[in-house]
Amino acid sequence: xxxxxxxxxxxxxxxxxxxxxxxxxxxxxxxxxxxxxxxxxxxxxxxxxxxxxxxxxxxxxxxxxxxxxxxxxxxxxxxxxxxxxxxxxxxxxxxxxxxxxxxxxxxxxxxxxxxxxxxxxxxxxxxxxxxxxxxxxxxxxxxxxxxxxxxxxxxxxxxxxxxxxxxxxxxxxxxxxxxxxxxxxxxxxxxxxxxxxxxxxxxxxxxxxxxxxxxxxxxxxxxxxxxxxxxxxxxxxxxxxxxxxxxxxxxxxxxxxxxxxxxxxxxxxxxxxxxxxxxxxxxxxxxxxxxxxxxxxxxxxxxxxxxxxxxxxxxxxxxxxxxxxxxxxxxxxxxxxxxxxxxxxxxxxxxxxxxxxxxxxxxxxxxxxxxxxxxxxxxxxxxxxxxxxxxxxxxxxxxxxxx
Amino acid sequence: xxxxxxxxxxxxxxxxxxxxxxxxxxxxxxxxxxxxxxxxxxxxxxxxxxxxxxxxxxxxxxxxxxxxxxxxxxxxxxxxxxxxxxxxxxxxxxxxxxxxxxxxxxxxxxxxxxxxxxxxxxxxxxxxxxxxxxxxxxxxxxxxxxxxxxxxxxxxxxxxxxxxxxxxxxxxxxxxxxxxxxxxxxxxxxxxxxxxxxxxxxxxxxxxxxxxxxxxxxxxxxxxxxxxxxxxxxxxxxxxxxxxxxxxxxxxxxxxxxxxxxxxxxxxxxxxxxxxxxxxxxxxxxxxxx
Numbered sequence: 001x002x003x004x005x006x007x008x009x010x011x012x013x014x015x016x017x018x019x020x021x022x023x024x025x026x027x028x029x030x031x032x033x034x035x036x037x038x039x040x041x042x043x044x045x046x047x048x049x050x051x052x053x054x055x056x057x058x059x060x061x062x063x064x065x066x067x068x069x070x071x072x073x074x075x076x077x078x079x080x081x082x083x084x085x086x087x088x089x090x091x092x093x094x095x096x097x098x099x100x101x102x103x104x105x106x107x108x109x110x111x112x113x114x115x116x117x118x119x120x121x122x123x124x125x126x127x128x129x130x131x132x133x134x135x136x137x138x139x140x141x142x143x144x145x146x147x148x149x150x151x152x153x154x155x156x157x158x159x160x161x162x163x164x165x166x167x168x169x170x171x172x173x174x175x176x177x178x179x180x181x182x183x184x185x186x187x188x189x190x191x192x193x194x195x196x197x198x199x200x201x202x203x204x205x206x207x208x209x210x211x212x213x214x215x216x217x218x219x220x221x222x223x224x225x226x227x228x229x230x231x232x233x234x235x236x237x238x239x240x241x242x243x244x245x246x247x248x249x250x251x252x253x254x255x256x257x258x259x260x261x262x263x264x265x266x267x268x269x270x271x272x273x274x275x276x277x278x279x280x281x282x283x284x285x286x287x288x289x290x291x292x293x294x295x296x297x298x299x300x301x302x303x304x305x306x307x308x309x310x311x312x313x314x315x316x317x318x319x320x321x322x323x324x325x326x327x328x329x330x331x332x333x334x335x336x337x338x339x340x341x342x343x344x345x346x347x348x349x350x351x352x353x354x355x356x357x358x359x360x361x362x363x364x365x366x367x368x369x370x371x372x373x374x375x376x377x378x379x380x381x382x383x384x385x386x387x388x389x390x391x392x393x394x395x396x397x398x399x400x401x402x403x
Numbered sequence: 404x405x406x407x408x409x410x411x412x413x414x415x416x417x418x419x420x421x422x423x424x425x426x427x428x429x430x431x432x433x434x435x436x437x438x439x440x441x442x443x444x445x446x447x448x449x450x451x452x453x454x455x456x457x458x459x460x461x462x463x464x465x466x467x468x469x470x471x472x473x474x475x476x477x478x479x480x481x482x483x484x485x486x487x488x489x490x491x492x493x494x495x496x497x498x499x500x501x502x503x504x505x506x507x508x509x510x511x512x513x514x515x516x517x518x519x520x521x522x523x524x525x526x527x528x529x530x531x532x533x534x535x536x537x538x539x540x541x542x543x544x545x546x547x548x549x550x551x552x553x554x555x556x557x558x559x560x561x562x563x564x565x566x567x568x569x570x571x572x573x574x575x576x577x578x579x580x581x582x583x584x585x586x587x588x589x590x591x592x593x594x595x596x597x598x599x600x601x602x603x604x605x606x607x608x609x610x611x612x613x614x615x616x617x618x619x620x621x622x623x624x625x626x627x628x629x630x631x632x633x634x635x636x637x638x639x640x641x642x643x644x645x646x647x648x649x650x651x652x653x654x655x656x657x658x659x660x661x662x663x664x665x666x667x668x669x670x671x672x673x674x675x676x677x678x679x680x681x682x683x684x685x686x687x688x689x690x691x692x693x
Contacts, residue, residue: 225406
């Protein structure tokens with residue numbers, strides 16, 4: 001009897017308390033708030049990516065102040081530093097999911113970092129939306145129905161290079177330098193996708209390097225000695241810069257495709273020597289804010305207006321702000337499709353059926369769309385060639401062969 | 404055949420990089436009987452100092468001559484402030500400090516100079532590569548500098564009283580103190596010299612592999628291998644060891660085991676050498692009385 005009284009007591013206290021605590025309609029969503037989680041390195045070696053986190057923060061501030069939030073709810077955007085360390089990402093994401101109770105994880109950054117949280121989020125059925133990495137594995141709805149990428153994957157990129165090579169140089173002798181990890185191997189897989197049975201016919205030499213290597217000179221010599229006339233360099237900035245210089249120093253003049261991970265003018269092309277990189281081809285899907293051709297582009301103008309107002313003083317030549325803008329537009333589209341149902345299930349379902357929308361900063365002709373069986377939102381790119389002073393877009397938009 | 408020759412020469416060029424850093428490791432070992440894991444990061448930091456000076460308009464060789472004494476002071480101060488209180492502590496405490504220094508230098512460099520890759524100028528001229536494109540002017544010049552440094556170290560330890568005193572201080576601190584060698588000063592001097600040699604190595608390496616806070620991570624591994632292979636007590640041995648590691652790494656990677664096992668091969672050879680000849684190929688076996 002006494003026990004029953006006690007229970008009733010607790011029950012009535014809870015009842016009394018309810019009006020004060022906003023009732024959760026769905027996980028992470030109340031009548032007037034939606035909590036969104038995010039991780040990115042604000043410190044450590046990859047802290048340059050932190051600007052993307054600053055962009056998202058400014059974006060949601062704008063959404064709250066000028067658009068009245070999402071479906072009448074203020075966005076509580078919680079972004080935490082993971083220092084680019086996967087164990088730290090796991091810790092922060094657990095905190096976001098279990099303590100803060102976020103509705104979903106939006107665009108966490110880093111391949112290893114997302115890999116570390118993917119199983120956990122899928123078990124918990126928490127959406128891991130539009131991850132900021134180019135690995136191909138994020139588009140695997142069968143095994144990981146709660147995870148989705150955004151940018152074109154490395155594999156798609158490699159498919160595009162192979163398609164172009166096959167058209168321009170049907171008798172090409174292909175050589176590849178790749179980093180011996182998921183990132184580098186995605187390029188080999190992409191080339192195989194696009195060349196199919198002819199892969200063995202084209203490929204004369206695949207050479208890997210380890211991130212612990214001091215130089216890739218030896219690999220460069222091996223590749224040149226193979227007699228190849230087309231080179232694909234799937235290397236991170238330091239090794240890409242070394243490769244560009246070495247290829248020029250060896251007086252080797254292959255048709256050189258360079259991963260767009262290492263297309264940065266400031267940290268790859270300039271250190272390697274702008275004149276040594278002339279003719280190198282890479283690919284792009286986002287407009288370059290420093291390219292004069294987009295000076296009067298409405299998309300870039302909208303973006304600049306946003307930047308001036310909400311991130312005054314930020315360096316507008318930093319590509320991170322453009323990527324942030326693009327992925328935020330896609331998220332807004334998902335919210336638009338969700339309407340008033342902000343359950344995790346509905347968010348994921350809408351993300352898996354993204355309707356065409358204007359991302360503003362994507363190159364003209366590049367679209368974003370998904371289906372329940374295709375979790376690769378962006379699959380098209382355009383080739384761009386280093387002229388000696390800037391990257392110049394050429395040719396049509398090319399679509400990867402699809403996952 | 405052309406390929407083989409090219410691989411060999413490019414191996415010698417990489418070997419030159421390892422040899423120059425190996426020299427700094429030998430120096431610190433000769434002076435303190437410790438191996439400083441932060442040697443590479445200190446060298447990287449010195450290189451940033453040089454780059455800052457050059458960007459401020461100081462001519463290359465002037466920047467070079469300023470950076471070396473600054474690095475000397477940095478090394479000596481670290482010994483005085485951090486290592487001296489640990490003089491009687493167990494070796495593990497020193498190892499802890501070395502690792503701490505490594506992380507500190509790395510993060511501070513990233514914080515001050517950012518993690519963006521930076522080109523570092525070469526004093527030997529950009530120009531066309533020499534000998535049919537096999538070797539760049541810089542590779543030739545930096546190998547020459549490494550040999551000059553080697554010669555100076557060898558002469559210093561061999562012919563000067565100071566060098567002898569330093570060796571004594573490291574080898575047997577107690578006896579040295581009894582015969583009047585200021586052991587603490589010798590240790591600080593050793594740290595300073597090692598940091599200076601590291602600075603020179605950093606400035607020679609950076610034009611080849613580009614400057615960023617993680618520049619030395621890979622190099623130090625191979626330099627360590629080279630130093631152990633040649634004998635960490637012998638500067639000449641360490642330099643030869645560095646070159647051997649560079650050549651083995653390149654030829655092995657290209658023709659024998661493939662690029663994935665390059666580092667493994669180098670380390671395997673070291674294990675074999677150390678098992679058969681623990682002092683290294685050119686090291687002196689030291690017998691000490693307990």
